[in-house]
Amino acid sequence: MFHTMLLLKELPTSGSLEKFVTRYPGTDISAISDFVSILRAASDISSALDALLARHGLLQGRWWVLVLLMRQDDLTSSPSDLADKAGVTKATMTGFIDGLEREGLVSRFMDTRDRRKFLIRLSVAGQRKLDEVMPDYVQCVTRFMNVLEKAQRQALVADLSTLASRVDLIK
Structure with missing residues (x-):
């Protein structure tokens, strides 16, 4: 499906992710960080494609x-x-x-x-x-x-x- 992706421009720092472990024990910080990075990249790529196509209406x-x-x-x-x-x-x-x-x-x-x-x-x-x-x-x-x-x-x-x-x- 074509969705507008709304993500944080600023990826979470290791310090902010540590707060997750404190509040939600067992959180795999590495998995969360990698997942958010993949989403961020997908959003950036999709935005770049939007800009390319917009040049052509x-x-x-x-x-x-x-x-x-x-x-x-x-x-x-x-x-x-x-x-x-x-x-x-x-x-x-x-x-x-x-x-x-x-x-x-x-x-x-x-x-x-x-x-x-x-x-x-x-x-x-x-x-x-x-x-x-x-x-x-x-x-x-x-x-x-x-x-x-x-x-x-x-x-x-x-x-x-x-x-x-x-x-x-x-x-």
Whole structure:
């Protein structure tokens, strides 16, 4: 899901974390500190992506809808499939689609197999928008990711995948 992340800009100090141990015995300060650092990094990366897309008049939610549509062979998908793939509610996806449709970046049309449903298609203008943004996106993301060596990136992605597979431990 696309969420606004609200985190402290100032990470906790070891002194402030020690207060947790006093109040909540058994607290693993290292685990808490590492967790907050990962959240902070994710928030900073997401904010940087927001800034990059804003230069092109886009927000992340709308950007990902355009990308998801471009990935389809026929540039078409149902709103519910888009919502599932983006990890957002159908209502949130409807908002994204409404905005993209107003801007002429997607079109909505009746599903010929089930006239109760609509499909969403990437428009010519939507493809042009992607063609405008994608070189900047690719260049910036590549430059950012190349801060790490390929082996470091692979290890980081593997570690984050391991953590993501166990988010049930937080819920």
